[in-house]
Amino acid sequence: MDGKTVRMYTCGPTVYNFVHIGNLRTFTFQDILRRWLHTRGYMLQHVMNITDVEDKIIRSAMAEHKTLKEYTEVYEKAFLEDADALRLQRPERLVRATEHIPEMVSAIQTLEAKGYTYISEGSIYYRISKFPEYGKLSHNDFSGIRAGARVDMDEYDKADARDFVLWKAKKDSEPSWNEPIGDGRPGWHIECSVMAMKYLGETLDIHAGGIDLTFPHHENEIAQSEAITGKPFARFWLHAEHLIVEGQKMSKSMGNFFTLRDLIEKGYQPEVIRYLLASVPYHNKLNFTFDQLKAAGTAIDRLRNYKLRLDSNTFSAGINEKLVERTAAAVKQFDEALDDDLNTAEALAAIFEYVRDTNSAMDSGDFHEGNLETARALMERFDSIFDVLRPTVRQGEITDEEIEGLIAERVNARKSKNFKRSDEIRNQLLERGVILEDTKEGMRWKRK
Numbered sequence: 053m054d055g056k057t058v059r060m061y062t063c064g065p066t067v068y069n070f071v072h073i074g075n076l077r078t079f080t081f082q083d084i085l086r087r088w089l090h091t092r093g094y095m096l097q098h099v100m101n102i103t104d105v106e107d108k109i110i111r112s113a114m115a116e117h118k119t120l121k122e123y124t125e126v127y128e129k130a131f132l133e134d135a136d137a138l139r140l141q142r143p144e145r146l147v148r149a150t151e152h153i154p155e156m157v158s159a160i161q162t163l164e165a166k167g168y169t170y171i172s173e174g175s176i177y178y179r180i181s182k183f184p185e186y187g188k189l190s191h192n193d194f195s196g197i198r199a200g201a202r203v204d205m206d207e208y209d210k211a212d213a214r215d216f217v218l219w220k221a222k223k224d225s226e227p228s229w230n231e232p233i234g235d236g237r238p239g240w241h242i243e244c245s246v247m248a249m250k251y252l253g254e255t256l257d258i259h260a261g262g263i264d265l266t267f268p269h270h271e272n273e274i275a276q277s278e279a280i281t282g283k284p285f286a287r288f289w290l291h292a293e294h295l296i297v298e299g300q301k302m303s304k305s306m307g308n309f310f311t312l313r314d315l316i317e318k319g320y321q322p323e324v325i326r327y328l329l330a331s332v333p334y335h336n337k338l339n340f341t342f343d344q345l346k347a348a349g350t351a352i353d354r355l356r357n358y359k360l361r362l363d364s365n366t367f368s369a370g371i372n373e374k375l376v377e378r379t380a381a382a383v384k385q386f387d388e389a390l391d392d393d394l395n396t397a398e399a400l401a402a403i404f405e406y407v408r409d410t411n412s413a414m415d416s417g418d419f420h421e422g423n424l425e426t427a428r429a430l431m432e433r434f435d436s437i438f439d440v441l442r443p444t445v446r447q448g449e450i451t452d453e454e455i456e457g458l459i460a461e462r463v464n465a466r467k468s469k470n471f472k473r474s475d476e477i478r479n480q481l482l483e484r485g486v487i488l489e490d491t492k493e494g495m496r497w498k499r500k
């Protein structure tokens with residue numbers, strides 16, 4: 053709105069379990085969005101909530117005889133570890149619902165004063181018939197809804213569209229807050245309205261989340277926020293489509309339900325998973341298959357080999373002007389694809405076509421020293437968004453510095469004709485998954 057800073061709110065995880073790859077698809081898309089906005093010169097003020105009080109959390113915490121905090125902190129930590137493994141940039145602010153109860157109470161009081169609420173059995177409900185625009189985001193027709201019918205659950209489907217709960221009266225031994233509006237706890241939807249507006253103002257630039265949040269969650273956020281302020285809540289809504297697995301809906305009972313940890317345990321590198329999650333534009337369904345995961349690994353290898361060639365080959369002096377133009381065209385295609393509502397598939401296609409052309413130019417000796425700088429800059433631009441070229445170093449794995457150190461020692465060993473030591477180092481590196489290649493341009497290395 054101010055031409056400089058994008059104020060963005062994204063619905064974060066409900067920390068009752070490890071997040072699954074469907075959730076991570078949404079968070080990866082948001083990371084790509086962040087990075088692209090940044091590349092295009094915007095500053096970011098991005099807020100993500102951590103939902104740490106909600107139906108599922110309360111059920112699970114009570115079953116394990118834990119407080120909300122004891123229960124949720126484990127999964128909050130796990131979420132942040134997963135996000136780091138996938139190289140997701142941290143939002144400027146991560147905010148917990150339980151740390152904003154007074155603000156939620158005051159928002160509910162404002163809604164009460166404006167006549168949007170009513171009380172039933174101690175709980176406070178939002179009267180959706182008071183907000184005629186209800187349904188404008190999800191384009192659902194709610195005209196047949198019976199006034200006064202209520203729903204207490206945090207999550208429900210379209211068929212259940214009824215007045216939703218803002219403040220739930222304390223039941224049995226559930227955790228609760230004793231507030232002027234009653235002894236109870238907030239509903240899920242009010243959390244996001246309150247935290248978004250507290251940190252980003254009454255109208256956000258972007259609100260994003262998974263497609264399944266469109267209804268009821270985001271519809272309810274709009275109803276609450278716009279009833280309070282009388283202003284549009286968000287200028288742009290961006291929703292990541294569903295992820296399905298091998299053509300099927302992901303579900304625990306189908307045995308096709310995966311967390312990041314499950315896939316890493318199967319031997320897949322986090323950056324390979326990141327690549328696959330990012331490769332399909334967010335507004336399309338993503339069919340996650342193990343064939344595609346393998347293909348993602350191969351794609352990354354191709355790019356790494358190309359980069360290795362750029363970094364280690366020696367090229368003849370001069371500059372190939374045609375190749376300079378080719379590079380400029382690739383940059384333009386890449387940028388235009390991402391400008392087009394983050395068309396990541398097109399952006400990747402631009403890079404692979406370019407790499408193919410440049411590899412052939414190198415093969416035929418048409419790539420010169422003067423072409424290096426722009427070629428490298430394009431790969432850097434690509435990787436500043438997709439971030440897959442750097443291999444993840446697993447715990448106990450040899451680091452780049454250790455590898456470089458051993459290689460330097462090997463070079464010295466060879467100079468002093470100590471071929472025994474030179475071979476030892478080569479084997480030692482091989483055992484640790486590092487391949488040395490002596491090429492006519494010199495020595496280079498890569499991880500297996």
Ligand SMILES: [Zn+2]
Binds near residue numbers: 062064
């Ligand atoms: Zn939300």
